[in-house]
Amino acid sequence: EVQLVESGGHLVQPGGSLRLSCAASGFTFSNYWMHWVRQVSGKGLVWVSRVNSDGSGTNYADSVKGRFTISRDNAKNTLYLQINSLRAEDTAVYFCARGRDSSSSGRPLDYWGQGTLVTVSS
Amino acid sequence: DIQMTQSPSSLSASVGDRVTITCRASQTITSYLNWYQQKPGKAPKLLIYGASSLESGVPSRFSGVGSGTDFSLTISSLQPEDFATYYCQQSYITPRTFGQGTKLEIK
Numbered sequence: 001e002v003q004l005v006e007s008g009g010h011l012v013q014p015g016g017s018l019r020l021s022c023a024a025s026g027f028t029f030s031n032y033w034m035h036w037v038r039q040v041s042g043k044g045l046v047w048v049s050r051v052n053s054d055g056s057g058t059n060y061a062d063s064v065k066g067r068f069t070i071s072r073d074n075a076k077n078t079l080y081l082q083i084n085s086l087r088a089e090d091t092a093v094y095f096c097a098r099g100r101d102s103s104s105s106g107r108p109l110d111y112w113g114q115g116t117l118v119t120v121s122s
Numbered sequence: 123d124i125q126m127t128q129s130p131s132s133l134s135a136s137v138g139d140r141v142t143i144t145c146r147a148s149q150t151i152t153s154y155l156n157w158y159q160q161k162p163g164k165a166p167k168l169l170i171y172g173a174s175s176l177e178s179g180v181p182s183r184f185s186g187v188g189s190g191t192d193f194s195l196t197i198s199s200l201q202p203e204d205f206a207t208y209y210c211q212q213s214y215i216t217p218r219t220f221g222q223g224t225k226l227e228i229k
Binding site for chain 2: 095109112114115
C-alpha cells in the first residue's frame with residue numbers, strides 16, 4: 001500500500017525556518033518524481049515545487065522561489081521541503097504527493113499524504 | 123503561468139443528478155489535465171488523468187473530456203459520497219497550476 005506521511009509542521013515566527021519531511025512507503029520511491037502542494041485553510045490547492053526521481057532537477061512556484069528548497073533522500077525514502085524566511089502568507093497545510101511525471105498520459109499526482117500544518121505567526 | 127478557470131465555483135445538486143464541471147486553460151495544455159476530489163480535512167484524490175482516463179478504483183460514473191483549452195468533468199448520477207470540492211490541474215508545464223475549485227453541495 002502506498003503511504004506518504006508528512007511531518008515537521010508547527011508554529012514558527014515570521015522570518016523563521018522550517019523543514020518538512022514526507023516519509024514514503026509501499027512503492028519504489030526512487031522511481032518517482034515528488035511534489036509539494038499547499039492549501040490555506042478554506043482555500044484552493046496551490047502547487048509549490050517538484051523534484052525529479054534522482055534529486056538532480058527541481059522546479060518551484062514563483063511565490064516560493066529563493067526561499068523554499070525541495071530535496072530527497074532516496075536511501076531513506078524521504079522527501080523534504082526546507083522553508084526559509086517564512087511569511088504569514090506561507091501559513092497553510094502542506095501536502096506531499098507522488099507524481100507520475102514519467103508517464104506519457106496526464107502526469108498526475110496519484111497519491112497524497114494527509115498534510116502537515118505550518119503556521120507563521122508572532 | 124497557465125491560468126486554470128473552473129466553473130461554476132459552487133453547485134447545488136441532488137442525489138441521482140447528472141452534473142458537469144468545466145475547466146478552461148489560458149493556453150493550450152493538449153491533454154495534460156487532471157481532476158481531483160477533496161473532502162473536508164482530507165487529502166485530494168485523483169479521479170481523472172490525461173483529460174479522460176479514469177484512475178484505477180474510481181467509479182465509472184465519473185468521466186472527463188476535452189483537449190486544448192476546454193475540459194469538463196461529469197458525474198453521471200450523483201451519490202451521497204460525491205459531495206465534495208473538485209479541482210482541475212494542468213500538468214503541461216510548471217508551475218502545475220490548479221483551478222480555484224468547484225464545491226458540490228447537496229440541494
